Amino acid sequence: MAKSKSVEREARRPEINLPELRTYEGQGLEPDGDYDGLRFEDLDLGGEDGAGAxxxxCGIYRCALGETALGRARMLDSVLEGVSGVGTRMENCELRDVELRDARLGGTQMHGARLNRVLVRGGKIxxxxxxQAKLTDVTFEGCVLVEPDFGGARLERVTFRDCVLRRAELHQAQLKDVDLRGVTELDIATGLDRLAGAVISPDQLMELAPAFAAQIGVRVEG
Known part of the structure; x- marks a missing residue:
């Protein structure tokens, strides 16, 4: 009888074809605003209120987003490149067919967010x-994630390539078709038991072996 083989389903990448963008000439952002086909470039949007927008x-390039309120915002078929800031609020937002490139962000609040066909490439977050977020068809590529919190989140078809994943929180997370083999530094702070549904490399297994042993109460002595 032939042995069954597990098949990892790769994350689908976003397909974005931006039209010719018009330069945004407004003043800041507006709650529940409607922004279509616009280029935001080298703007300081820190502290602005774009909740529900x-x-x-859209293309958002090299904009400051420190403490910008974007809760419940929807970003569709858009590119964010070189954005930066601390404390950006994006709780319960929706990102669909989005590329986030070379971001420098800290303390970004995305609890309850929905990410579908999203590529995070380069940068450090x-x-x-x-x-409690839901990530479907999300790729992290060439980026550094320090202490990301996936607690209670659902990850399906999520791929990490050439990434650093440092002190990740997986408490009560649900993983399905998650590929961690491309993580160059894999450090799980909590939730090792939630790795069911993920695939790791043999080398990663050896690195995580002490933590797995401690998880189940096994003492390893020479």
Whole structure:
């Protein structure tokens, strides 16, 4: 009888074809605003209130987003490149067909967010809060994630390539078709038992072996 083989389903990448963008000439952001086909470039949007806004076919380049309120915002078929800031509030937002490139963010609040066909490429994100979020077809590529919190989140078809994943929180997370083999530094702070549904490399297994042993109460002595 032939042995059954597990099949990892790869994350689908976003397909974005931005139209010719018009330069945004407004003043800041507006709650529940409607932004379509616009280029936001080299703007300081820190502290602005764009809660509930919709960004469709937009390019956001090198903008400051420190403490910007984007809760419940919808970003669709859009690119964010070189954005930076601490304390960006994106709770319960929706990102669909989005690329986030070379971001420098800290303490971004995305609990309850919905990410579908999202590519996070390059950059560094510290203390990313994705508690209770839903990630489907998400790729992290060439980026550094420091203490990301996936507590209670659902990850399906999520791929990590050439990434650093440092002190990740997986408490009560649900993983399905999650590929961690491309993580160059894999450090799980909590939730080792939630790795069911993920695939790791043999080398990663050896690195995690002491933590797995401690998880089940096994003492390893020479």
């Amino acid at each position: 919709t960004f469709l076919d 510290d203390f990313l809060n994705l508690r």
